[in-house]
Amino acid sequence: MTAVASLHPRDVLLGAQAGAVALPVCDHYSGVEARMRKSLALQAEMAEEFGACVFDVTLDCEDGAPVGGEAEHAALVCELARAALPGMRVGVRVHPVDHPAFDGDMATIAGQVASRLSHLMVPKVESTADVERAVAALDAAGAGELPLHVLIESPRAVRHAFDIAAHPRVQSLSFGLMDFVSAHASAIPADGMGATGQFTHPLVVRAKLEIASAAHAYGKVPSHCVVTEFSDAHAMGMAARRAAREFGYLRMWSIHPSQIRPILLAFSPDEEQIHIATKIMDAAAAADWAPLSFDGTLHDRASYRHFWQILERAHATGRRLPEEARRWFVPVTH
Template sequence: MLDLTRPARLNRSQLSVPGSQRRFLDKAATSAADIVMLDLEDSVAPPDKPAARETVIAALNELDWGERTVSVRINALDTPFMYRDLIEVAERGGDRLDLIMVPKINKPADVHLLDVLLSQIEAATGRRRLGLELQIETAEGLNNVEAIAAASPRVESLHFGPGDFAASIGARTTSIGGPVPDYAILADADAAGVRHRFLGDPWHYVLARIVVACRAAGVRPVDGPYADFKDAEGLEVAARRSAAMGFDGKWAIHPSQIDALNAAFSPSEAEIDKARRILAALEEASTAGRGAVVLDGKMIDIASIRQAQGLVEKARRIGLA
């Protein structure tokens, strides 16, 4: 009987690598990214997709991927490349392949199709079970996000695709993951008559829905790319926003982004120390037979205790505790 328990994976940084470029795949195998995603979709031109598929399969079998998780993004279900991508990669990708990422998931039926096909491939070949990573990047996908997250025990994570989502809803921006200058408000005039302009976050609603759907279904929420890889400050702010909202991690489209993402989605020493003190206070209260947990003169509720337990466990998996 299949073990349907979802693996506990680190997903702070997910490096997207063009599947048509073997030299990039070679470098990715030694990167500091938690997950490396070999891409057969947007980064590969249509005439090059069959050759890229073979390049990816060869890299999966030939490279030493170490302890990092390895994923392949296939083409979307509405393309003529999807079925061959899925079958060839799943059947010939070797035992080192962990995940299949699928773009433009619109409804639970999309997930059911993928689940059935992968189950048949696994039964026929005896390969180990593959997980699914699903991209939410259309209006229809967001409208069905809760059902998509819960559609199969094979689903491990949902990923926001800001570029295609913006196109799907007709947003007037070409920015991918960055600020949208026209999405702003003017404050009332101050004493000097100046009206200050404040940027808004046009993706807050989308991100909030994705993270809630993921946490309700027990899957990882992952934010999409920040396209301007030369803007280190902008990347850090975007990553820390996502981390504050509850996301596990974010995409890197360039190796230079990995360290910043790993830092943004890792607990700080101060956070780890406080979490340990909360758990120590809980242990002390339990030993003393007290129902109330007090730290620094303040009551600690059960929600804080659960957060502390989760943070310490994450620090342990990262190697910080």
């Protein structure tokens, strides 16, 4: 194998257009102590099953903390983050930047357990001014390296989605469906919050597409909103598939353990995609990443990048890879 062919696909293909950073496709939210503990236990169990941490657990202060008990809840979140097993991904959603508890959340959580967290989620971000407020709080807490995720929940925020996505400290944009619908003074009917209606109402569809486009424009991860009908497995699977295949989302929120596996399934490549991607990547490496014809179709580094990202997604969702592809995911040792 030549020196070029021996290079890792990330080194060869992602320099010119890196695309979004790879994150687990499922972001699971819980805010009540018992559920947070169960979520962390389930995360560890499924990591052992799949051989990788296949979903994030985001501990929720905004909806989880009782009124007047925000400081105690922040302390609990720190305790849970410290107790998470090595290799697990744990994030925290703090209160919005204009909430009285925001500064306390940031000082306690970012100040004490930033090194144990995968990300920090800031809800109800309206503009880059809110992002800067969060960034300043992170820096003041000594957590300047902690990835920042933001939640877009209003028409005004959607208007500023591209500016927000462009901020260098933002890693991911999520769509807050429920608040977005309620921000329209009942102009969007209630079924616009449902598993089906959220994919058909024009204003909701427009917001989803705008957020996904903004995220992709700046190499950030677009994260799809919740499905509240958590007992309806069919509706959950349908919504996850549409989010992944039609709306360009790379990640999706879960609010119940039963939603995690449908999200993993919907966002993971199928066997045929994995097979084709493996064959093309293997041929590309053998050709020193030069253009080639595969089954009568021309491929070059642009299409190689696409097929490499399929393999990365397969690995991140715990799919079994062919031997030819597994060589690229062997942990690096020093």
